Amino acid sequence: xxxxxxxxxxxxxxxxxxxxxxxxxxxxxxxxxxxxxxxxxxxxxxxxxxxxxxxxxxxxxxxxxxxxxxxxxxxxxxxxxxxxxxxxxxxxxxxxxxxxxxxxxxxxxxxxxxxxxxxxxxxxxxxxxxxxxxxxxxxxxxxxxxxxxxxxxxxxxxxxxxxxxxxxxxxxxxxxxxxxxxxxxxxxxxxxxxxxxxxxxxxxxxxxxxxxxxxxxxxxxxxxxxxxxxxxxxxxxxxxxxxxxxxxxxxxxxxxxxxxxxxxxxxxxxxxxxxxxxxxxxxxxxxxx
Ligand SMILES: [Zn+2]
Numbered sequence: 001x002x003x004x005x006x007x008x009x010x011x012x013x014x015x016x017x018x019x020x021x022x023x024x025x026x027x028x029x030x031x032x033x034x035x036x037x038x039x040x041x042x043x044x045x046x047x048x049x050x051x052x053x054x055x056x057x058x059x060x061x062x063x064x065x066x067x068x069x070x071x072x073x074x075x076x077x078x079x080x081x082x083x084x085x086x087x088x089x090x091x092x093x094x095x096x097x098x099x100x101x102x103x104x105x106x107x108x109x110x111x112x113x114x115x116x117x118x119x120x121x122x123x124x125x126x127x128x129x130x131x132x133x134x135x136x137x138x139x140x141x142x143x144x145x146x147x148x149x150x151x152x153x154x155x156x157x158x159x160x161x162x163x164x165x166x167x168x169x170x171x172x173x174x175x176x177x178x179x180x181x182x183x184x185x186x187x188x189x190x191x192x193x194x195x196x197x198x199x200x201x202x203x204x205x206x207x208x209x210x211x212x213x214x215x216x217x218x219x220x221x222x223x224x225x226x227x228x229x230x231x232x233x234x235x236x237x238x239x240x241x242x243x244x245x246x247x248x249x250x251x252x253x254x255x256x257x258x259x260x261x262x263x264x265x266x267x268x269x270x271x272x273x274x275x276x277x278x279x280x281x282x283x284x285x286x287x288x289x
Contacts, residue, residue, distance in 0.1 A: 001164050002227045005086035007093045013117045013144070017072035074120065084149050084167075085118070091168045092116045092145070095175045098221040106282045107183050114178040115144040116171070123148075136170055138177035145174040158251075159242035163235030165228070169215055169273070170239065176214030177207075183287055185210060192286070201262050208263040209272040212240055213285035216276020224280070233277065240273045241266040 077085070096113050103111040117123065122131045126141030132148035139146065147170070155170070156162045180186060189206045196202070219236060222228055241247065244266025246256045263269065275284050282288055 001168060001222070001229060001232055003087060003090045003094075003164070005083075005090070007086075007090050009089060011092055011096060011113055011115055012071070012089055013115050014071045014073055015117055015119045015123060016074035016077075016149075018119070081149060084152065087164060087167065088116070088118075088147070088149065088171060091171045092175070094222070094227075095172050095218045098218055099175065099179060102217065102221065102282070103179065103182065107288050109183050111179075112143070112182060114138075114175065115142075117144050117146045119146060119148055120150070121148065136174055138174045138181075140177075140181045143178060143181065145171070145178065147171070147174070155239065155242075159239070161235070161239035161242045163231065163238075165232035165235040166239035169219075169236035172215035172218045173211050175218070176211035179214050180207065180210060180287075183282075185287055188287065199259075201260065204262040205264045205268075209268055210285050210287070212264070212269050212272035213276035214282075216273040216278075217280055217282065217285065219273070219277040220280030223277070236273060236277075237270045240269040244269045 073085075074081075096111070100111045100113075103109050117125070120132070122129065123146055124130075125137075125139040125144065125146055127137075127139035130137060130146060132150060136145065136147040136151055138144070151170070152167050155166065186203075186207060189210065190203060193203060193206065215236070219228075219233065223233075243263070245261040245263050246258075246265045249256050249260075258265070264272070272285075278284075
């Protein structure tokens with residue numbers, strides 16, 4: 001992806017330097033070596049699991065966690081992490097700039113900017129406490145996206161999803177949940193599903209696939225603005241496929257159980273992203289039909 005460092009940090013809440021992390025991240029040392037593949041897969045089976053849907057019903061009313069006022073870079077930051085920080089900052093700014101134009105035009109809803117909270121180890125949100133193991137998530141209660149940048153190491157190492165646009169897709173998916181929150185998409189999906197499966201899992205899958213589609217809508221805008229390089233779209237599609245529920249279940253040595261899916265299969269996730277990417281419209285994602 002064509003991008004630049006030094007973009008505004010006004011949408012970033014940097015809690016990496018806040019005390020209260022301490023979930024095994026050794027300063028300068030990254031994570032320990034003792035994490036076996038199985039455990040990592042077990043942890044990653046939770047990837048994206050806590051975002052949006054499951055959080056809607058939890059106590060989303062309180063304003064924000066105790067650390068919300070702090071914004072400080074970590075005392076130790078490798079050049080790689082600094083670079084990653086700059087890239088993620090670029091993506092969250094670009095995605096939100098794009099939605100500021102897209103949302104009023106196609107859904108007649110003003111876009112309100114979300115904050116991106118960077119943390120290490122564990123974090124408190126209006127949706128409760130969370131750890132890195134749960135993966136990136138969006139909390140509707142405080143309209144913030146939470147991510148531990150170390151997640152990207154796992155995405156690359158354990159899921160083979162490398163590349164900057166794979167990383168961008170993760171942020172764009174979470175911002176997609178914010179867009180859903182702004183337009184009231186979950187209610188719309190719930191009523192669209194009336195008479196069909198009523199299970200919470202089935203609704204969760206629809207919510208997640210729509211967020212993938214909305215990530216694609218942002219992808220479409222980057223393509224129009226000529227920010228994409230060869231291979232970028234494949235990186236995002238590969239990332240979407242790698243964290244499909246069937247793939248995660250296979251990696252965990254489990255039987256594939258579609259009824260237990262909460263995010264959708266690899267095929268469904270890539271199709272959803274592709275749909276948004278190709279059309280660039282909210283209606284392709286089932287919003288405002
Ligand atoms: Zn999600």
